[in-house]
Amino acid sequence: MRSGGGAVSTAAAESRARFGDPADGPAGADRTGRATGATGDTGTGTGARGTDRTPGGEAWSGTGPAPLAPRARLWPSMGAVYRAQLSRARVARIPLLFVATFQSLGIMVLMRGVVDGGAEARAVVAGSSVLVVAFVALNLLAQYFGQLRASGGLDHYATLPVPAAAVVLGAAGAYASFTVPGVLFTAVVGSVLFALPLGGLWVLVAVIPLAGAALAGLGAALGLLAPRAELATVCGQLGMSAALLLGVLPGGQLPGPVQWVRDLLPSTYGVEALARALQSRPEWPRVALDLGVCAAVGVVSLAVATWAYRRASVR
Amino acid sequence: MGTPTRAAVRTSALVKTYPPGRARRGTPATPEVRATDGVSLTVRRGEVFGLLGPNGAGKSTLVRQLTGLLRPDAGAVEVLGHDVVRHPERAARLLAYLGQESTALDELTVSLAVETTARLRGLAPREARLARDHVLEELELCGIAGRPLRHLSGGQRRLACVATALAGERPLLVLDEPTTGMDPVARRAVWAAVDRRRVDRGTTVVLVTHNVIEAETVLDRVAVLDRGRVIACDTPGGLKALVGGDVRLELVWRERAPVEVPEVAALGADAAVAGRRWTLRLTPEAARDAVATVTAGPAFAALDDFTLATPSLEDVYLALGGRTEGLVKT
Incomplete structure (x- = not known):
């Protein structure tokens, strides 16, 4: 510790010598500096300063406010957040993806004994598939943002010049991506189980991102708006339960208010x-109309989530 | 400190009050806390400036106001000529901040955490990778670059977080207890990396610490905080001069102090007693006499250990009326 400290103070003297030497300063950079100490001492002095390197690399003469480093642009920073979030799956999320998929498979096997085919079978398979999205994008993302906010983890992003939308969309996109294998697996197994045509399953290419956007936006907004992390978890669980009950059962047979x-x-x-x-x-x-509703809800909920992120990151 | 220098950070009459907490089941109500109570400070460009104080002194609240994370109730904050109370979003483009929490990075590998942070600091992909490689090498993190932060020890994780703060150039570094839990080798690597930036680029460092040894060795100037107020601000040497030539004598008794010895009883009247430990602040002459007393006869038989030390920042802190608990001395 001592030897490290010694090195620092030597270097401090060097840097002071460098800053204090008027010969280093650019010609005509004559200005008045004022330093106010905590004890209230004030002093005025005139001197030229050595040039400093700015964040952008160009020289700053030192007069006036320091130049601001560039902002991180939306798409590249969204890509960086997305990539980082996706990599978390390897560490933390894989067991939960299995849980999400097995839950849906279990429901379908259970319903196989009750439902024969037709509209009910289609509702069960479609509901179970979208349930995977609700589990991961709504429930897990609400928990993630709730915990991040409660633990102060949002400070990390808030002190980087990154657009709020990049953080929210990057995380939401990653969570929607986590659902892809589970949704595909559930939809294919379900269609085979209930002898449904597989030809229309290509529509998952649109269903996963659009339902994913809507539910991930909702999950992120819940996680960021809930006053406590536990409440965010409860909200996420309730949302998933609602998606389970109201998604798997065919709509036509439900009582009015539930509809x-x-x-x-x-x-x-x-x-x-x-x-x-x-x-x-x-x-x-x-x-297409149904998917349009998903897309509209997705835009609104992601906008709300972005607003909620901004609100949560500066107090 | 010689010539007056431009300010990197200037705060004036900064006030932040946390509202009282309502009582919930199991947790009693908390009173209103004035975490920053009229703080006026100037950090000069190119210096390592420390905020020293025990837990709860308001250090973290103060740096959160410098970084635009927390809006003060009153007062002004100027960072490198920018008003960050009015424009908190500018802080992220002027400074790099290392907070106490790493939850945003815990599940990333060290390498990806550093690279992602550099990208989000506005670097292009290639630059971000170069910055990552450079800082990982600088802090000797290459061996654990592929491991997730949550699988690392506390000190290693902290070092990885320091690496994220150093990736991508900023003229001001705000570091909140950067070396917590680190071994001496890691600490040296951190201070060397910080100092390199200062020498090469004139980087200013604002450092929160409650470690008095660290404060004495790495800081150019230090502000001592207690209950949200700056109770002193000077170089470590200047602060130590405040307590004059007094030295500190610590006595640890085996079972109990031999107060039947009159000289020991007299010492006890002036000592700060904590269990078997007595702490005395004495002139060097009085300390010599006291040592002679306790190293002879029945007093020595009862003595377990003693240390005689010149004043530290802790002594300054106590002399200024601060509370002693919470300062680290290792």
Whole structure:
């Protein structure tokens, strides 16, 4: 410790000598400096200063405010957040992805004994597939942001010149991506189990990102707005339970008020779109309409999540 | 400190009060806390400036206001000529901040944590990789670069967090207890890396610490905080001169102090007693006499250990009326 300290103070003397030497200063950089100590002493002095390196690399003469380093741009920083979040899956998320998928498989096997085919079977397969998205994008993302906020982890991002949208969209995109294997597996196994046509499953290419955006935005907003981390977890769990109950059961047989709740839940439109695509002759305009609702909810919920992130990061 | 220098950071009459906490089941209500109570400080460019004080003195609250994370109730903060109370978003473009928490990075590998942070600090992919390689080598982290932070020991994890703060150039570094939990080798690597930036680029460093040894060895100037107020601000040497030529004598008794010896009883009247440990602040002459007393006869038989030391920043802190608990001396 002592020897390290010695090195520091020697270097301090060097740097002071460098800064204090007027010969180093650029010609005509004559200015008045004022230093105020904590004890209230004030002093005025005139002197030229050595040039400093700015964050951008160009020389700064030292007069006026220091130049600001460039902001991180939206897309590159979103890509960096996405990549970092995706890598977390290897450390922390893989067991939970299995849980999400097995939960959906279990529900389908259970319902196989009750449901014969037709609209009900399509609802079960579509509901179970979108449930994987709800589990990961809504529930786990709400927990992640809730914990990050409670532990002060948001400070890391808040003290980097990164747009709020990059952090929220990068994380939401990564969580939506985590769901891809589980959703594909559930949809294929379910279609085989209930003898449904596999031809319409290509629609998952749109269902996963759009339902993912809507649910991840909701999850992020819940996690960032909940006053405590435990509440964020509870909200995420409730949202997932609602997606489970209201998604797997076919809409037509539910009582009125429950149907309204079902209509308010963004996952419903992903379920409806996928269920229609599993028909032997899908009504593609209706599928597109459902996906349009998902997309609109996604835009709104991600915007709310971005606002919530800004609010949470500066107190 | 010689010639007056431009300010890197200037705060004036900074006030931040945390509202009282409501009582919940199991936790009693907490009173209103004035965490920053009229702090006026100037950090000069190119210096390593320390904020020293025990836990709860308001050090972290103060740096959070410098970094734009926390809005003060009153007062001004100027960082490199920018008003960060009015424009908190500018702070991220002027300084690098190392907070006490690493939860945002815990599940990333050391290498990716540093690279991602450099990218988010605005570096292009290639520059970010170069900055990563450079800082990992500088802090001797290459051996654990592929391991996630959460699988590292506390000191290694802290070192990885320091690496993220140093990736990408900034004229001001704000480091909140950067060396917590580190071994001496890692600490030396951190101070060498910080100092290299100062010598090469004139980087200013604001450092939060509650370690008095660290404060004495690495800081150019130090502000001593207690209960949200700056109670002194000077060079470590200047502060130590405040307590004059007094020395500190610490006595540890085997079982109990032999107060039946009159000289020992007289010492006891002036000592700060903590269990079997007595701490005395004495002139060198009085200390010599006291040592002679306790190293002879029945007093020596009862003595377990004693140390005689010149004043440290801890003594300064106590002399200024600060509370002693919470300062680290290793």
